[in-house]
Amino acid sequence: MINFQYARAADVADAVRQIAADPKAKFIAGGTNLIDLMKEEVERPSRLIDISRLPLDNVEETSGGGVRIGALVPNSDLAHHPLIAQRYPILASAILAGASAQLRNMASTGGNLLQRTRCYYFYDIATPCNKREPGTGCSAVNGVNRMHAILGTSETCIATHPSDMCVALAALEAKVLVAGPGGQRTIAFADFHRLPGDTPHRDTNLEANEIVTAIELPARGFAKNYTYLKIRDRLSYAFALVSVAAALELDGQAIKEARLALGGVAHKPWRDVNAEASLRGQAANRDSFARAAEALLHGAKGYAHNTFKIDLARRAIVRALAQASQGTPQSQSSKKIR
Template sequence: MIRFDYARPDSLPDAIRAGTPDRAAFLAGGTNLIDLMKENVARPLEVIDINRLPLREIVELDGGGLRLGALVTNSETAYDDRVQERYPMLASAILAGASPQLRNAATNGGNLNQRTRCYYFYDVDTPCNKRSPGQGCGAIGGFNRVHAVLGTSDQCIATHPSDMCVALAALAAEVQVAGPDGTRTIAFADYHRLPGDEPWADNTLRPGEIVTAIDLPPEGFASNYTYLKLRDRRSYAFALVSIAVGLRIEEGRVAEARIAMGGVAHKPWRRREAEELLIGREPGDAVFAAAVEALLAGAVGQPTNAFKIELGRRGIVRALTQAAAGTPQSQTDKRIA
């Protein structure tokens, strides 16, 4: 770990002014940043501790919805009565991730901005375009069992590691940010990036911007939903494939549908054309199969991760079946329902 300057501002304007954008990193729970600094993957010359900022509340929004403060912990969010009652998909996704100790420290804003868990990204002795642009991608042609099968490029096949973000994508949340040029709102679908030719850019934050809150819309799909996480072991493991599904069913037909996937792309993966195939139809295997093919169209496997395509295909059908029946996957008994 290199030497760095440390600041702990008391207000949002002070935090924005405190750091030099190309030298600074913002510190909240630290569950990812500190690991990256210890491994010399992240080498900020300035660390701006934002834990004193007034971003620790969950508040009601006019017209419905909730605003989740960026410094509210994952545990506080998952166990909030309003989240559990109105957005159980989100609570379920959070409880599927990490461990209780990490959820107690990790923050909502930090969850959005965590970096990939690609082996090559973490190992500074291996090539990685995300960590060091121009080095190449060690995962392409290497050991790539956990890597992406959708939205990849010849520069990077890393995946986004978050469970929470998959549910937020399905809910069509919005991200509130503040920076040197003022405040703005980013649709969740536009927050994270695919790798393209700039795999080092995980998201669309501008230099010096801070996530201040996440806004949840009024519709939370509280009756017909699920979060299904498929992984190598039942706890404390990142998803090989995960699926968040929210359905609104009226008179036996799907009136609204949301499907998002994790573990398969550089960002939470959602395709509206796949969801539209469900609208107006009675839930069932034939309808689900059409949505699956639309959602996975263009998937390309590597030598050791091609299994994710078939795993995803079966997982989506299972998740849609759970959501349609109103029998969501339990995160206590993690055997697949």
Template sequence: MNPFTLTRAESVDAAVRDFSGHDSSAYIGGGTNLLDLMKENVARPTHLVGLNKLPLTSIETTAEGGLRLGATATNADTAWHPDVQARYPLLSQAILAGASPQLRNMATNGGNLMQRTRCYYFYDLATPCNKREPGSGCSAIGGYNRIHAILGASEQCIATHPSDMCVALAALEAVVHVRGNGGERRIKFEDFHRLPGDAPEQDNTLKAGELIVALELPKKGFEKNFSYLKLRDRTSYAFALVSVAAALELDGTTIRDARLALGGVAHKPWRSPAAEDLLKGQPATEATFRKAAEASVEGAVGQGANDFKIELARRAIVRALKQAAAGGKATNVFNNSNP
């Protein structure tokens, strides 16, 4: 960890100003990923803008009937918030599937979006990594890539985005509100994270100095039929190999609307409009789910140690859709798959 200066901003404007007033700044919310990366010398900011005094912790209903989640509200406060639990249980389940109670008490909603990949090579300065050091090469390709991407990867990077919360936010079509020197703008969730392409050092589409101030959930919460299913190498406190956010709106046994997003498989939460289209208007049967699963992994490519993810994703999608169709009671709040 290199030396840095730190200010604790009292307002969003002050934070944004302070950020741009220094050479190599970073915002620090909960700090759970940034300090981890700084101790590994992967991140080396020389100035930190502390966000934990900002008045961005509220969770409130919007005029459109949606829910606005403050950027510095913690993941725990969000997951257990009565409105989130009642109206967006998919989001609650996804947050609670991630990290640990301690980390969820620290991690902020904005920070969750800013998490960087868990790729072993990204974290280890002894190995080349294009995301950490553009142009140095991707060690995960041809290396140990059990946790790596099967969809949307590039020859420069096969990292995955590690968040659970973001998978649910993608499925729920959240909107990210950001503030920069040029004022406030809104970013559709699917446009927030990016695929690695030839610039894997860029995880998202934020411009320099922009600060996430809120996440807005649209009115539709799929609170009746949902499932966040996460598969990992131990029951809890581990990153996903594959996760599925499934949300259905049913009319009897017919699917009226559907959302499907995958975690652990790509550089961003992975949505497949084609798969969702295959669900809409169809009977909520295993046959339908299988078709959607197949469409979701269309074009998937294994890298060796992660080949299994393709079949695992198919099966997890079918299971999550079954759980969703069966209704919220099919899973408990943690859905940690322990019988």
């Protein structure tokens, strides 16, 4: 960990002022990802701006019938908040599928969005990595890449986004509220994270001088027919090989509305409106689920060690849609898959 300065932000405006003044400064809230990366010298901020005491820790209903989540609400508090547990259980479930109880007690909502990849090469500063050091090359493309992306990759980066929570937020079509020197703006969740393209060092479209202040959930919560199904290499406390957030609105056996997002397979939570459209108006059965899986995985491409993810994702999508349609969401404590 290198030498850095430390300052507390007095309010959001002060936080923005401070970050704008120092391009090498970083915000710190929960610290669960940043401190880890600083110890690895992957992150080398000149200054940490402590935003953990800003009053951004409310969960409240919006006038439009949705819910606004302050950026500093800890993950565990969010998962167990009555508004979330009852109206957006897919979000609660996804949060509880990630990390450990201790980390969820620390990690903030905004920080979860800004988690960085678990790519081995990103973490090992002795190896080339375009995300860490643009232009040095991607070691994973021809390296150890079992955990890596199968969708939306580029030859410069095949890293995945590690969050579970974000997969549910993508499915729920959340909005990200940010503040910057020019005031506030709202970013649709689908536009928040980026694909690697030829700029893999940029994970998101958040500008360097902006701060996430809140997440807004629209009214539609899919509380009846949903699931978050996470497949990993051990039964808990591991990053996803593939995860699926599936949410349906049913009219009898017919699908009125569908949401489908994947984790562990791309540089961002992976959604495709075509896959969801293919479900609308269809009967909720394995055939329609399989077609949706096909659509969502369109263009998927494996590398030396991760080709299995394509078939695994296909099966997981079908299973998750079945769980959602039957109203039997995956439990995050019982490890038997429903």
